[in-house]
Amino acid sequence: MACWLYEGTLLFGVVVLPGLIFGIVTNTRHAMDNRHGLQALVFGVLALYFIYFWCKGQTLPMKTWHIRVVDRRGQPLRWPRALLRYVLAWAWFLPPLAVMAPFKLTGGEVAVLLLGWVAVWALLSRFHARQQFWHDVLAGTRLIDVQPDVSRRRA
Numbered sequence: 001m002a003c004w005l006y007e008g009t010l011l012f013g014v015v016v017l018p019g020l021i022f023g024i025v026t027n028t029r030h031a032m033d034n035r036h037g038l039q040a041l042v043f044g045v046l047a048l049y050f051i052y053f054w055c056k057g058q059t060l061p062m063k064t065w066h067i068r069v070v071d072r073r074g075q076p077l078r079w080p081r082a083l084l085r086y087v088l089a090w091a092w093f094l095p096p097l098a099v100m101a102p103f104k105l106t107g108g109e110v111a112v113l114l115l116g117w118v119a120v121w122a123l124l125s126r127f128h129a130r131q132q133f134w135h136d137v138l139a140g141t142r143l144i145d146v147q148p149d150v151s152r153r154r155a
Helices: 002-025 035-056 060-064 079-092 094-100 107-127 134-139
Strands: 067-071 141-145
Touching (some): 060 067, 079 107, 094 107, 107 134
Antiparallel strands (some): 067 141
16 A cells, blocks of 8 residues: 555656646646546556556556566566556546546545545455455456565675
8 A cells, every 4th residue: 555655646746747738738727627638638648657667567666665567477567458457447446436426525525435445445355365456357467576686785
């Protein structure tokens, strides 16, 4: 979960510049103007970010926490599988967002619904034989622990 939080913090920096450029190019004056275009842009930017780094094996937070994403055979991901993993990973957020869309919920209600779903989705991994997240199971990927070689460090 710490890796996930670190990733979220880093992603702010990844999307802020494209979002700023989008706002300037489209002359957006209000946050609700052009929001669907901005959402599509952010979705695409995040897709490029994750697909690129997952094909390399790790994002920066994954490298920090010694996690690598591989396919079922332990090989690096190719872009179609990385894309599939990216789309399926949205199961962490899309169901509660779809449920709350038709309702005018308060910020607290949104937080409870979203955090509740994330907790349920994370707990569901306990029901898998290898305790994998379900988007990894469906995408044919898995996360592995890659501890650094301490013998190569300087004394």
